[in-house]
Structures are given as structure tokens and as C-alpha cells.
Amino acid sequence: MEIFLQGTPGLEDILAEEARSLSFSGVQSVAGGVICQGDLAEAMRANLWLRCAGRVLIRIAEFRAMHLAQLDKRARKLDWASILRPDRAWRVEATCRKSKIYHQRAAAERIEGAISAALGITPNPEALIVVKLRIEDDLCTLSLDTSGESLHKRGAKEFIGKAPMKETLAAAFLRACGYHGGMPVVDPMxxxxxxxxxxxxxxxRLPAGRARRFAFEDLAGFESADWSAMRRNFSSREAEAVxxxxxxxxxxxxTGARANAERAGVAEWTSFACQPLSALEPPTKQKGLVILNPPYGARIGNRKLLFGLYGAIGAVMRERFTGWQFGMVTSDEGLAKATGLTWSEVSRPVAFGGLTVKLYQSAL
Ligand SMILES: C[S@@+](CC[C@H](N)C(=O)[O-])C[C@H]1O[C@@H](n2cnc3c(N)ncnc32)[C@H](O)[C@@H]1O
Incomplete structure (x- = not known):
């Protein structure tokens, strides 16, 4: 079965690298995500472990259809009862591009009709289980979203703050900075x-999705004993100190960040303190990574005042953090320049919060 790991456009290669590091097979980057091969158990493992993926879809069928009657006929041939349960709500989403079938709602209705006929229940617009139909160049692909809520919702973070970084993006930016554990990390903001x-x-080494539910738990082929074993059988490792x-x-x-760390079960290894950037000093002798997303104009604050703040970030890094690695996420190239730092790498642009951000890296 083909599994599609939906990623963040611009960061597909990082997701592919993560999938390879977790031994998924046939990993290949494509626009918007990564394709790999596996069964439902592999899709479950992907949901549980991948930090950089937003969703995990499994492909259930692929066929050509030039008109709605053909789509209807092909959809009715699928064994829906082996995929979906009659006692769980489901819905269909359809997109059509460059195809003879162009009416998305009509295409979705054909799939809904086929599923209703097989299971005896009608779709529910609120359902977490989503069957996705994509028609492109007359090629119909039917997939099942095994994640439910987007995977950036890890399940432990209740305090959100002003302009939070998305977990999937934070994980991808950490990986882009070469972080795999084993060094201190400082976020001054x-x-x-x-x-x-x-x-x-x-x-x-904690699984990303250990504290949440997934849509696959409501699918026909789901075995809860296998899932419990998968969630239990991992060897975490303890950090020696903060x-x-x-x-x-x-x-x-x-206060909110500390409570989030408690809920996530990582409070022992984290330390949070209320302190302005100007007071920042390296908190450990061992050099590591400083990573942050400072306020940027269109989201918080006034751009003119922000020039001073970015200048201060650059000065603190240059003067006090020699030998550390530095990663900064911002939407504003001018503000990045205002740090006065030299960038060893600038990422491709990534859409986030209605803006385009980049990761700027520097070896201090
Ligand atoms: C875009 S938010 C960071 C969001 C964070 N990465 C998260 O995931 O929730 C920027 C943060 O910088 C803090 N901040 C702004 N100016 C600061 C300064 N001079 N010193 C320390 N923190 C500052 C703000 O209070 C805010 O929490």
C-alpha cells in the first residue's frame, strides 16, 4: 500500500530524511510531502513517531474515470466494509484538477453513494474519518486520512501563547539545524x-503522538492490541541533566511553557525563566543550539521597533555565544539582516500563519 506523508511545502526533504531515519521503506519526496510503502501498521507507526508530518494518508484505490457514471461504478466495486466500520462516522472530500470530471461536489456524492450503499450509513460532515478523492488529469486517487486532527496537535500542549510555532514546523527546523538530541537547546523567546x-x-526518544487519538483507531482493520503494543514498546532515554x-x-x-512541559512529561529536563533577551547568557558550559522565532512585523509588533530587537539578538549571539549554533525563523529578510550575523544557510520559504518564513542559520 502507498502511504502519503503530508508535509510542509518547502520542507519535504526534511520529512523524507526523518522517514528514512525511522526505517520507512521506499521513501521518496514529492511536492507537498513524502511517499513511502507499507500497511496499516506502518501508517499507525508513522502517526505515532513522525514529528515533521502533518497527516498520514493511505491510498486505497487509483483508477481512471472520464465521467461521473464511471466514477460511481468504480467506487462501488471497492470493498468499503473492509475499510470503514458501519458504526463510525465518515465523510468525503473531493478535489478535481485538469479533468473531465470538474464538479467536486458531484464527484464526492458518487463516492458517498458507494460507501452508503456498502455500509448502510450516510456521511456526517463532522466526522473525523475522511475519505479523500483527488482527480487530476482524469486519474482518480482515493485515500484515507488515518490521522484525524492534524499531527501538529501532539495532545499535551494546552497553553498556546501569542504566536506559537507549529510543532511539525518546530521539529523540522530543529532537524534542519542538525539537531537529533544530545546537545543543549536554548530558546531566548x-x-x-x-x-x-x-x-x-x-x-x-518519546513518540510524538503518544498522548492523542488518531482516526485509524476507528477503521475496520484496526486491532487495539497491536496499537497498545506499539505505544508501549519503545525505549525512551533519560537526559542526565537539564x-x-x-x-x-x-x-x-x-508559566504556560512550564505547564506544557509538565503535561508532556519533559519537565525534569527543561528550565524556564522570565528574563529579557538583554540578560541572556549561555546557561551551560556545553555548547549547543540557540533557536528562536522572534516577533515579526506582520504578526506582532511594529517593524521599526523590531529592528532594534533583531540588532540586539545579533549582538548577544556574537558576543556571548561563540561556538554555539544559531537558528532563527522570521518572515522578514530585512530583520534577519539587522542581526548583522552571517548566514551559513537560509531555508526555502515556508508558508506559516498567513506569511512566508525562512530558517536562517549561523555558526557563531
Ligand atoms: C513569536 S513568539 C515565540 C513563540 C514560540 N516559539 C512558541 O512556539 O510559542 C515571540 C516571543 O518573544 C517574546 N519576546 C519579545 N521580545 C522579547 C525580549 N526582548 N526578550 C525576551 N522575550 C521577548 C514574546 O513575549 C513572545 O513570547
């Missing part, structure tokens, strides 16, 4: 603590 929680969980340091000038953010 940590907000809700996303970078530090991801970094601590990576270091402790390695993850979060600072923010906002006390509310620090």
Missing part, C-alpha cells in the same frame, strides 16, 4: 515552549 518541548522529546532552557520576558508565557 520561547513563548509556549514549542522548540524546547520538541527538542526534549526528541532527546528522550538541557533545554526557555526564556521569555513575559511571565505568562513562562
Amino acid at each position: 520561547c513563548g509556549s515552549g514549542t522548540f524546547l518541548l520538541e527538542a526534549a522529546e526528541i532527546a528522550a 538541557q533545554f532552557y526557555g526564556f521569555d520576558r513575559d511571565q505568562g508565557a513562562i
Whole structure:
């Protein structure tokens, strides 16, 4: 079976690298994600472990259809009862591109009709189980979303903060900085603590989705004993000491980030303190990674004032963090330049929060 790992456009290669590191087979980057091969158990494993994927889809059929009657006939041939349960709500989403079938709603209705006939229940627009129909150049692909809620929702983070980084993006940016655990991580403007929680969980080798539910738990082929075993059988590792340091000038953010770390079970290895950037010093002798997403104009704050802040970030890094690695996410090239730092690498643009951001890296 083909599995599609939906990623963040611009960061597909990082997701592919993560999938390879977790031994998924036939890993190949494509626009918007990564394709690999496996069965439902592999899709479950992908949901549980992958940090950089937004969703995991399994392909259930692929065929050509030039008109709606043909689509209807092919859809009715599928063994829906072996895929979906009659006691669980489901719905269909359809997209059509460059195809003779161009009416998305009409195409979705054909699939809905076929499933209803097989299971005896009608679709529910609120359902977590989503059958996706994509028609492109007359080629129809039917997939099943095995994730349900987007995978950036890890299940432990209740405090959100002002402009939180998405967990899947934070994990991808950490990986892009070469972080795989084993070094201290500092976020001087940590907000809700996303970078530090991801970094601590990576270091402790904790599964990303250990605290949440997935849509695959409601599918016909799902075996709860297999799932319980998969969730239990992993060997986490303990950090020897605190390695993850979060600072923010906002006390509310620090209280919230600490509570998030407690809920995620990584509080032992994290330390949070209310402190402005100007007071930042390396919190450990061992050099590691400083990573942050400072405020940027269109989201928070006034761009003119932000020039001073970015200048201060650059000065603190240059003067106090020699030998550390540095990663900064911002939407504004001018602000990145205002740090005065030399970039060893600038990522491809990535859509985030209605803007385009890039990861700027520097060896200090
Ligand atoms: C875009 S948010 C960071 C979001 C965070 N990465 C998360 O995932 O929640 C920027 C943070 O920088 C903090 N901040 C702004 N100016 C600061 C300063 N001079 N010193 C320390 N923190 C500052 C804000 O309070 C805010 O929490």
C-alpha cells in the first residue's frame, strides 16, 4: 500500500530524511510531502513517531474515470466494509484538477453513494474519518486520512501563547539545524515552549503522538492490541541533566511553557525563566543550539521597533555565544539582516500563519 506523508511545502526533504531515519521503506519526496510503502501498521507507526508530518494518508484505490457514471461504478466495486466500520462516522472530500470530471461536489456524492450503499450509513460532515478523492488529469486517487486532527496537535500542549510555532514546523527546523538530541537547546523567546518541548522529546526518544487519538483507531482493520503494543514498546532515554532552557520576558508565557512541559512529561529536563533577551547568557558550559522565532512585523509588533530587537539578538549571539549554533525563523529578510550575523544557510520559504518564513542559520 502507498502511504502519503503530508508535509510542509518547502520542507519535504526534511520529512523524507526523518522517514528514512525511522526505517520507512521506499521513501521518496514529492511536492507537498513524502511517499513511502507499507500497511496499516506502518501508517499507525508513522502517526505515532513522525514529528515533521502533518497527516498520514493511505491510498486505497487509483483508477481512471472520464465521467461521473464511471466514477460511481468504480467506487462501488471497492470493498468499503473492509475499510470503514458501519458504526463510525465518515465523510468525503473531493478535489478535481485538469479533468473531465470538474464538479467536486458531484464527484464526492458518487463516492458517498458507494460507501452508503456498502455500509448502510450516510456521511456526517463532522466526522473525523475522511475519505479523500483527488482527480487530476482524469486519474482518480482515493485515500484515507488515518490521522484525524492534524499531527501538529501532539495532545499535551494546552497553553498556546501569542504566536506559537507549529510543532511539525518546530521539529523540522530543529532537524534542519542538525539537531537529533544530545546537545543543549536554548530558546531566548520561547513563548509556549514549542522548540524546547520538541527538542526534549526528541532527546528522550518519546513518540510524538503518544498522548492523542488518531482516526485509524476507528477503521475496520484496526486491532487495539497491536496499537497498545506499539505505544508501549519503545525505549525512551533519560537526559542526565537539564538541557533545554526557555526564556521569555513575559511571565505568562513562562508559566504556560512550564505547564506544557509538565503535561508532556519533559519537565525534569527543561528550565524556564522570565528574563529579557538583554540578560541572556549561555546557561551551560556545553555548547549547543540557540533557536528562536522572534516577533515579526506582520504578526506582532511594529517593524521599526523590531529592528532594534533583531540588532540586539545579533549582538548577544556574537558576543556571548561563540561556538554555539544559531537558528532563527522570521518572515522578514530585512530583520534577519539587522542581526548583522552571517548566514551559513537560509531555508526555502515556508508558508506559516498567513506569511512566508525562512530558517536562517549561523555558526557563531
Ligand atoms: C513569536 S513568539 C515565540 C513563540 C514560540 N516559539 C512558541 O512556539 O510559542 C515571540 C516571543 O518573544 C517574546 N519576546 C519579545 N521580545 C522579547 C525580549 N526582548 N526578550 C525576551 N522575550 C521577548 C514574546 O513575549 C513572545 O513570547
